[in-house]
Amino acid sequence: MANRQKTVYCCTECGSETPNWAGKCPSCGAWNTLQEVKIDSRAAKRVGSGRILPAQRPRRISELDTSAEIRFPTGISEFDRVLGGGAVVGSLILVGGAPGIGKSTLLLQMCGLVGREKSILYVTGEESERQLKLRAVRLGVDGAEVYVLAETDLDHILACVDELRPDVMIIDSIQTVSDGETASAPGSISQVRECTMRIMRATKEKGLTVFVVGHINKEGSIAGPKVLEHMVDCVLYFEGERNTSFRILRAVKNRFGSTNEIGVFEMTETGLSCVENPSEMLLAGRPENSPGTCVACVVEGTRPILAEVQALITPTNYNGARRSNGIDYNRSAMLLAVIEKRGGLPVSNCDAYINVIGGLTLDEPAADLATALAIASSYLDRPLGADLAAIGEIGLSGEIRSVSMINHRLTEISRLGFRRCVIPSHVRDELRVPEGLELIPVRNIAEAVRAVLGKKSES
Numbered sequence: 001m002a003n004r005q006k007t008v009y010c011c012t013e014c015g016s017e018t019p020n021w022a023g024k025c026p027s028c029g030a031w032n033t034l035q036e037v038k039i040d041s042r043a044a045k046r047v048g049s050g051r052i053l054p055a056q057r058p059r060r061i062s063e064l065d066t067s068a069e070i071r072f073p074t075g076i077s078e079f080d081r082v083l084g085g086g087a088v089v090g091s092l093i094l095v096g097g098a099p100g101i102g103k104s105t106l107l108l109q110m111c112g113l114v115g116r117e118k119s120i121l122y123v124t125g126e127e128s129e130r131q132l133k134l135r136a137v138r139l140g141v142d143g144a145e146v147y148v149l150a151e152t153d154l155d156h157i158l159a160c161v162d163e164l165r166p167d168v169m170i171i172d173s174i175q176t177v178s179d180g181e182t183a184s185a186p187g188s189i190s191q192v193r194e195c196t197m198r199i200m201r202a203t204k205e206k207g208l209t210v211f212v213v214g215h216i217n218k219e220g221s222i223a224g225p226k227v228l229e230h231m232v233d234c235v236l237y238f239e240g241e242r243n244t245s246f247r248i249l250r251a252v253k254n255r256f257g258s259t260n261e262i263g264v265f266e267m268t269e270t271g272l273s274c275v276e277n278p279s280e281m282l283l284a285g286r287p288e289n290s291p292g293t294c295v296a297c298v299v300e301g302t303r304p305i306l307a308e309v310q311a312l313i314t315p316t317n318y319n320g321a322r323r324s325n326g327i328d329y330n331r332s333a334m335l336l337a338v339i340e341k342r343g344g345l346p347v348s349n350c351d352a353y354i355n356v357i358g359g360l361t362l363d364e365p366a367a368d369l370a371t372a373l374a375i376a377s378s379y380l381d382r383p384l385g386a387d388l389a390a391i392g393e394i395g396l397s398g399e400i401r402s403v404s405m406i407n408h409r410l411t412e413i414s415r416l417g418f419r420r421c422v423i424p425s426h427v428r429d430e431l432r433v434p435e436g437l438e439l440i441p442v443r444n445i446a447e448a449v450r451a452v453l454g455k456k457s458e459s
């Protein structure tokens, strides 16, 4: 009999496939990430029946009906925001994140709210029924229609779905379920792919909404989420430092909405609570009038968020150490170089530590100016004042460049009680200045340092 199994190699980093093994992924260049995956050619054939059903005929795009997209709210406002206004019926949503970040907690809390109207099957392969129950009690989850199944065999799980016919299913986690026909161990790429494919088929056939939990570690080296990203409808990542209570839910793919929105949560004694005003939380307890701190404003999705950037610059006799937390290392190295060369502050023979409060990562260049001012303030040992914020991108010649959505940012800055804001002198939008906010337009970094720290530097 012909061999029905085909072997491909799949990269755990980027999910791409190659027919041959190699030490380095030809697609993303990562080393030692290719894993063998067996594909059953019979399973591949099972997908198409060869018969064309009326709904499957090609149709004109103008004739397609969008009213078929029905959503239901999860009852958790920040979760709904990230999903684009609730979960779409019949979609498969992957919730990824490091272990212990709060994925199970979020989904269990959702069960409590959605379970009042819809039937939910919570499949747990990680915890026992007892553990789940104890956690549910602690979280105050009492949804009448929430069913729990502690099972890892996918055939059994899908049989239960046929019998129970739930509206929503949660699989916690994809790394624990296994499909009997695939020989490899649970959590391996073959298993994860095959199981997700079967769950996806069930999702579409039965109009079921499925949330799948996937663990990743910092290196993304556990088989799973990366490989699944292209298969599922929606990929959400739960991020945050484990030692802070701040959590961010981010959409990296959403077939039914924007991927710009983030959801902000706080982990409390009684589970996750939504943070409607992240800026207030991030700025709480800020030191007043101490050198080396400045407030930046970044836009996440449609929401401006204020965050405090701190810098500590100390002279050293050795090679200067560079540490950067929450701001890209290369970006902070660039800012230090620009401050030295264009701002006239010799920071290269200093140790430099940069930190963003709250475990937040600022990856928008709009935070450049605040970072640079925090560095300058620490170097000069002069405070910027608690009523000052700064927005602007810094170019290599020290120029301060315009950023998007400036009015949005100014409104938030003013709302949180700031009185002065350093901004680029050239802005693309027409400025609407909130009342009581003094703007300090600057052209370059030397001018900015001079304006707020009184340093006379050669520009």
Ligand code: TYD
Pocket: 097, 098, 099, 100, 101, 102, 103, 104, 105, 106, 135, 138, 139, 267, 268, 269, 270, 271, 272
């Ligand atoms: P969990 O949802 O189990 O994480 P994941 O499913 O992503 O692995 O969350 C685990 C952490 O959350 C755990 O370290 C304890 C903390 N936690 C709270 O602080 N409060 C709570 O009410 C709950 C349920 C968990």
Ligand code: MG
Pocket: 103, 104, 105, 126, 172
């Ligand atoms: Mg869990």
